[in-house]
Amino acid sequence: xxxxxxxxxxxxxxxxxxxxxxxxxxxxxxxxxxxxxxxxxxxxxxxxxxxxxxxxxxxxxxxxxxxxxxxxxxxxxxxxxxxxxxxxxxxxxxxxxxxxxxxxxxxxxxxxxxxxxxxxxxxxxxxxxxxxxxxxxxxxxxxxxxxxxxxxxxxxxxxxxxxxxxxxxxxxxxxxxxxxxxxxxxxxxxxxxxxxxxxxxxxxxxxxxxxxxxxxxxxxxxxxxxxxxxxxxxxxxxxxxxxxxxxxxxxxxxxxxx
Amino acid sequence: xxxxxxxxxxxxxxxxxxxxxxxxxxxxxxxxxxxxxxxxxxxxxxxxxxxxxxxxxxxxxxxxxxxxxxxxxxxxxxxxxxxxxxxxxxxxxxxxxxxxxxxxxxxxxxxxxxxxxxxxxxxxxxxxxxxxxxxxxxxxxxxxxxxxxxxxxxxxxxxxxxxxxxxxxxxxxxxxxxxxxxxxxxxxxx
Amino acid sequence: xxxxxxxxxxxxxxxxxxxxxxxxxxxxxxxxxxxxxxxxxxxxxxxxxxxxxxxxxxxxxxxxxxxxxxxxxxxxxxxxxxxxxxxxxxxxxxxxxxxxxxxxxxxxxxxxxxxxxxxxxxxxxxxxxxxxxxxxxxxxxxxxxxxxxxxxxxxxxxxxxxxxxxxxxxxxxxxxxxxxxxxxxxxxxx
Numbered sequence: 090x091x092x093x094x095x096x097x098x099x100x101x102x103x104x105x106x107x108x109x110x111x112x113x114x115x116x117x118x119x120x121x122x123x124x125x126x127x128x129x130x131x132x133x134x135x136x137x138x139x140x141x142x143x144x145x146x147x148x149x150x151x152x153x154x155x156x157x158x159x160x161x162x163x164x165x166x167x168x169x170x171x172x173x174x175x176x177x178x179x180x181x182x183x184x185x186x187x188x189x190x191x192x193x194x195x196x197x198x199x200x201x202x203x204x205x206x207x208x209x210x211x212x213x214x215x216x217x218x219x220x221x222x223x224x225x226x227x228x229x230x231x232x233x234x235x236x237x238x239x240x241x242x243x244x245x246x247x248x249x250x251x252x253x254x255x256x257x258x259x260x261x262x263x264x265x266x267x268x269x270x271x272x273x274x275x276x277x278x279x280x281x282x283x284x285x286x287x288x289x290x291x292x293x294x295x296x297x298x299x300x301x302x303x304x305x306x307x308x309x310x311x312x313x314x315x316x317x318x319x320x321x322x323x324x325x326x327x328x329x330x331x332x333x334x335x336x337x338x339x340x341x342x343x344x345x346x347x
Numbered sequence: 348x349x350x351x352x353x354x355x356x357x358x359x360x361x362x363x364x365x366x367x368x369x370x371x372x373x374x375x376x377x378x379x380x381x382x383x384x385x386x387x388x389x390x391x392x393x394x395x396x397x398x399x400x401x402x403x404x405x406x407x408x409x410x411x412x413x414x415x416x417x418x419x420x421x422x423x424x425x426x427x428x429x430x431x432x433x434x435x436x437x438x439x440x441x442x443x444x445x446x447x448x449x450x451x452x453x454x455x456x457x458x459x460x461x462x463x464x465x466x467x468x469x470x471x472x473x474x475x476x477x478x479x480x481x482x483x484x485x486x487x488x489x490x491x492x493x494x495x496x497x498x499x500x501x502x503x504x505x506x507x508x509x510x511x512x513x514x515x516x517x518x519x520x521x522x523x524x525x526x527x528x529x530x531x532x533x534x535x536x537x
Numbered sequence: 538x539x540x541x542x543x544x545x546x547x548x549x550x551x552x553x554x555x556x557x558x559x560x561x562x563x564x565x566x567x568x569x570x571x572x573x574x575x576x577x578x579x580x581x582x583x584x585x586x587x588x589x590x591x592x593x594x595x596x597x598x599x600x601x602x603x604x605x606x607x608x609x610x611x612x613x614x615x616x617x618x619x620x621x622x623x624x625x626x627x628x629x630x631x632x633x634x635x636x637x638x639x640x641x642x643x644x645x646x647x648x649x650x651x652x653x654x655x656x657x658x659x660x661x662x663x664x665x666x667x668x669x670x671x672x673x674x675x676x677x678x679x680x681x682x683x684x685x686x687x688x689x690x691x692x693x694x695x696x697x698x699x700x701x702x703x704x705x706x707x708x709x710x711x712x713x714x715x716x717x718x719x720x721x722x723x724x725x726x727x
Contacts, residue, residue, distance in 0.1 A: 242444040
């Protein structure tokens with residue numbers, strides 16, 4: 090396998106894997122993982138493309154393959170039947186699904202070629218009618234949408250936008266390590282909960298919460314739900330998450346086993 | 348048999364072309380001499396005369412064209428005036444709200460916020476007369492700037508342009524802050 | 538008599554409009570209920586099947602459109618240049634099939650199946666009007682859901698999404714076996 094390969098020729102890691110499987114004429118259900126992993130790594134080591142994004146996708150698959158390989162090399166412990174799943178199983182399923190869509194796209198390609206033989210005609214509406222423009226009544230289209238509703242939609246879009254931006258990093262232009270104190274956040278959620286009983290997820294966050302704070306707060310909420318100490322609801326699209334706090338005491342993070 | 352084939356070919360050609368096609372070109376396409384082709388076409392014209400047909404072939408100075416029969420005029424007027432159902436989908440609403448609050452705004456800016464191509468939504472909103480072009484951005488490529496229309500204001504019960512929160516960016520900021528504070532208070536009151 | 542009149546009207550409308558016309562609009566224009574209108578159209582479709590006809594009526598998700606028969610293609614290209622449709626690369630076709638069979642589907646779900654980022658493919662398909670946004674998934678981040686368009690049906694000669702070629706798992710099995718056998722034979726032949 091000394092022929093240099095261009096990885097762009099493969100539409101992603103699954104495509105490359107399928108190529109290797111086809112090339113080696115192996116049964117997709119019984120992939121010789123050691124061999125395939127080696128060949129796969131061989132390919133990406135010759136990768137001419139230095140595009141980090143493309144490269145990373147291939148590397149993720151390499152890691153998956155190595156993981157499967159190592160799991161298969163480990164001595165099999167005595168397990169119950171349920172636990173004895175083949176480490177390759179998930180990969181095989183993904184490959185099969187991907188292969189099916191490649192197959193389907195071939196059928197569609199043929200259908201497209203057939204359908205391209207139907208020819209259509211441009212509208213030929215007589216001029217005097219063509220000049221007639223349908224009266225569109227915006228108020229009818231808008232229906233019961235109020236300015237308030239429009240504003241809500243806008244705000245929720247902007248919220249999503251803001252959530253995507255890490256406010257600290259984007260403001261200072263340099264990366265700062267921030268320490269989120271898990272214990273503190275966990276306690277803070279509970280204190281807030283006892284005080285307010287019913288509140289919204291956003292109330293828990295400071296105006297300029299960092300991504301990490303949001304994540305930790307959210308994890309804290311998940312944990313408290315798991316412990317049956319609060320419940321959450323979200324009524325409709327774009328709504329904030331409504332939290333109802335059920336417990337009346339505070340538990341420590343250690344107790345929660347978080 | 349072959350005659351039927353020739354008729355079908357002529358029908359297909361005249362349909363596709365829409366305009367008048369010279370006899371010579373038709374004859375060449377169907378591989379017959381002009382005289383035969385002419386006969387075939389005139390035979391077809393007789394068939395089209397049947398009252399179950401809404402289209403006809405007319406002769407224009409040695410060329411032939413397919414068009415609707417004059418008697419169909421009223422029906423065609425009718426169909427063009429039957430309003431299509433217009434629905435303000437979530438996609439349209441989302442795009443409209445961005446334009447309303449961020450105007451004047453370019454397509455690219457809208458797409459950056461939404462994360463996906465938005466030509467269709469923008470075109471629909473223009474068709475619905477809710478947004479329009481308001482100028483061009485002084486940037487490479489001079490991209491079109493979009494804003495809301497007077498119709499938009501009227502529909503939302505805003506009397507004048509001054510009432511449109513988005514016209515003045517500072518005002519919009521104030522408005523947004525206000526609204527956020529209000530929203531916050533409402534939540535705290537619960 | 539009245540039936541003939543209705544047929545003529547439908548023919549004239551479909552010819553004039555060129556595009557797909559919804560059954561409801563056709564029914565309103567010819568003053569019949571939708572069921573009757575549908576029957577009349579299907580009756581017309583049978584008549585158009587005659588080999589002396591070069592055009593036909595096709596159904597697209599409850600709308601009707603007039604176009605030439607596929608067999609007329611070779612004759613028509615003799616007389617006119619046919620505008621090239623967008624060439625769909627394998628990547629676009631692959632992405633499109635995933636969307637067609639799994640719709641409504643988010644970008645992330647598409648990328649999970651393909652194993653690669655798919656922004657470019659999705660935006661191209663939107664540009665070609667083969668897919669569109671159909672809503673947002675009720676999940677964190679409210680990701681956009683994509684589905685196929687009427688143009689998709691037309692481009693692939695499908696009456697409706699129900700006509701997508703069936704791919705049951707058994708068929709896939711057959712296909713795989715076949716492919717394996719073929720591969721084996723190729724090697725033996727060398």
